[in-house]
Amino acid sequence: MTQAVHVVGVGMIPFTKPGASEAYDVMGSRAAKLALDDARIDYALVQQAYVGYVFGDSTAGQAAIYGVGLSGIPVVNVNNNCATGSTALWLARQAVASGMVDCVLALGFEQMVPGPLKGVWADRPSPLGRFIDTLEAHQGFDPAVPRAAQFFGGAARDYIAEHGIAPSTFARISVKARQHAARNPLAVFRQTVTLDEVLASPSVFDPLTRLQCCPPTCGAAAAVVCSADFARRHGLDGRVRIAAQAMTTDGPSTFGSNDVRKLVGADMARAASAKVYAEAGIGPEDVDVVELHDCFTANELITYESLGLTPEGTAEQFILDGDNTYGGRVVTNPSGGLLSKGHPLGATGLAQCAELTWQLRGQAQQRQVEGARLALQHNLGLGGACVVTLYEKVGA
Template structure:
């Protein structure tokens, strides 16, 4: 068994709004070919593949990867809500760590529809039933409010909880959205690159309660791919060895996250804390060692609570953390230099792998205008309701 995995290659396509993308299999092929070219690797040397998506029929992974090559390798299709891409990478890395494969591929893609996310199979048992019930009971929501699409109900409640319990103001929420656009300005893969002001964010229409339109990410389409391998495989084939995954931990809920009813832990705060602590311990690093991070900023409130859950600051310090610019260039840690989900976009199956692609680019020193100077340690955080939480720690190797 090897104790380390390297990132041999990364690739992605520009994210776009629904209705403007190529077909999912075409986007996936382009992302995989970009990763192979980045690695300088022939697809015939890839021994396993893991394909992540949410909005697609079973075996969409085979459909996508057969465009690259029909080589007989095992292809596993992965659906873990918004953490699907991270889950595919988690499995690919496990395949390498176990010695079953020396080189594995994770590819994520999504061809989404416009509008708020809702259930695909409403006649089946609701996988979010316990999470919704916890939030509904904690917030005392009316029957009319309970009929809202799950993402609006749950993250709108998270936003209200953060304002009420942590005394976070709309100005602080807006600053997170402004920071996302500022970072995305120089990212050619991001959808929304026009800068925003706090006043513009606060002038945007509200969707429900305190939730403003610009507080949330938009449905989007895209694909990303990551190739991982063992150090021995990299040396044998002359591949780059400059970025390693020191730790990649995943987890789900424990019973106390949902009972008694509460909002933040039903939306992964406690799970993120547990998974992050394991990742830091596995990597042998501290939260204050992290130079750059890509967080699951599907809503501004989720980014804010993640700062504290990941150990960057305490919850009572969140207002100062944002106002003092500790979350951007020149601060404590540069958060979402890509623009994050809020500005880059959030094609569910591709998101986690796009985060890894950005962080790999940063650690290689290849991010151009958005480069985080001297970046050596990077953290990826990705979460899917239901619950699946991923925290990965990457390191630049000299």
């Protein structure tokens, strides 16, 4: 038997450019306090904490949590690349669902530096070594070009090669992301851009231009999850329930398919979402709103199909028809996504959770998706991990 798990509190601080933020521990403490305030509970009721970050020293999670209180609870530090925040949430949900505890805090933060992502250690094998070797064998590798852009740009090239879409289709996703972020006071980039501006921005790795790549960002977000019984006993807002959740890692197709889309996690996303739909007894056509991992426009496009939001090979028409935004079939990344809201690695999964919780509560203000009852979250980390979470609105 597993207990139902509810998201009863969320918190997120405004995301900022590197150099403009507070220190990681201050950001983390602020986000955690916001989530506790939103839940209307005291920290003394929290029984465990899972804290995610990618670039930081060991026990940085404790440093942030200690700014909230010194209750002696277990604090588990989590690092799963860009899927770190949702991995912390996955662990928190499991702890509550198992019945071992009733109330858990999931927190994620990141204090980043300007420029593309880089490995930290030069004296040992990179955990992405096999990925880089596979990419190099397929399309070559240029050490002068940002590594992540070569992965996701390569995925775009493989999609174009199979389906013959216009490269400008990817750029349309950036236009949509900025339009959504303009309604989000917590997003780092809130000014809208035109398709011509996106295409005219400097090329990073063809077909991706700079405005099609998410920026390094600093920020923090958190969620309080608890059992239904705990929510009832303490009079908490239990309207948002985690209906299903799955984490997947890489399988043989990642390295054996000669397809960069699979190298960057398309099959992980497909497998995780299939598990979630099966567990919840729904299909992708039932989902009202989605926060997905748009670290590059290419990943948003291929993820539409991995999540089943549109059939294989139809993502271009899905975009051209406006089915990915308000008035279309399913609103994707109403927050502005990683492209415009920002991507502080450890915080991203929990920022997605916060956005979808606000959507299901009807608290998303100008971004509100009317009548939203089912919300899907997709968070991806190369190396690799993919977490897909389905939230549902329950009760009135």
